[in-house]
Amino acid sequence: MKHQTQTRHDDVSGQVIGALINLSGRQRMLSQRIVLHVLLASHGEPGALAVVKDCLATFAATHAELVNGNAHLPGVFSDALRQLYFGTRRADDRIQQFIAYANHAVASLESDSIDAREEIAALVAQATPLLELLQAITLAYQNEMRGIEMASLRRQNEIAEQLGNISMQANIVALNARIAAARAGQFGREFAVITTVLADIIKEMDQLIHSVVDPSGTNDASRRSSAQRAAPVATAG
Template sequence: MLNRNTRIDASGAMNEQITTQRREVSGQTIGELINLSGRQRMLSQRIVLHVLLASHGDRAALAVVRDCLATFASTHRVLVHGDERLPGVFSEGLQQLYYGTRKADERVQRFIALTDETLARVEADDDADDGVAREYVDALVAQATPLLELLQEITLAYQNEMRGIEAATQRRQSAIAEQLSSISMQANIVALNARISAARAGSYGREFAVITQVLADIIKEMDALIYSVVDGNADEPASRRDASHGTSQLSSRSRVNTRSPQRICT
């Protein structure tokens, strides 16, 4: 009964926390959550394996189980409740997984409680292959595969959250690229009109023509940066190459700007 009340209290606390932690979560943060949830799968299997070893007389395995169980339980608390860096359950999908029909939080808590009780029975039973301790070990082993499937589902849920973040990032980048493209088109029109005006002005328009050429060069650089943003949506390594290319273009822009006053003065 104590374990059940503890789980109910933990669920109530988390439900309250969910209402106050509706905030944007970065891809880097979700990546950390994916790593933690993936480690839970490994720990669950390690726990069951070493409980079996301990039940057959390997007392050193008991210490391994204790250590793994402590890490498993603390990681689950972080995934559900969060800490100073990680948000806990931060989306409707995760809330449904942990507290909805799948009852992931409750099932993980049951596994933790059963493991702790099994360890106590194995330690207290001189012949762990018989009696009550064996029943607890069998019950824990029976939970191994269903729990592994549940932990895999949790990991996939975090991966889906990551895909959502990536899709939103791509949409924002595409919107920025469209805005830059519109600005570039308008600037091209202005540059064309400026060239026409400079040509009509004859010899008096030469200095103005220099400024117009500088503006045209800047527009070309803007177009190159726009393409780099668009390419970055499709290929991350390409985005790094385009970013470095854009940096060199920005440097050349600064060189053009420093030269342009000299040309105008002459």
């Protein structure tokens, strides 16, 4: 199977990885259905062979999408997945081998070949190892999802820290402006109103930051910034 066009890891969204997790999970179910219905077909179960063909076509097409990608999916997009599919685990080769065994079993059953029993036994022998491999693939996609979530959390914390520093500086400026307005007496009354409004805006901005970035109130960076803002240092002389 040809390798897909490389997609940058950072370009893959959590929503896309969620779709990949669902597809890889469905592959586990399909692999079991393929083996089960091959066995049922070997015992003359009506319609079992048709189920095998349908499941096998979906299984093969989905594997191609997971590896090579399509208009909506990136294919194998990370070093961890490339190692799993094309490295020591040889997931791509092993899945292709399972597909080949299944096709041989179907052909033998359709032609009532004397090799059918042998072909079915070879397929059944692949069932458990393949199921374990497909589970490892699903776990790999779940790890990619956790990586994206951690990166998003780090970005949120960095933004919260930056906004906290800006808010702290704005608080200091507003306090110094109020001091300057008080010193100006009646000439600073209008300016004092402006600084009060500014202080209210800063307070609302702080509350918005905390509610969006850290609704549980457990963000260390936000707590540190809040503590700093609680005791600004006046610098106006």
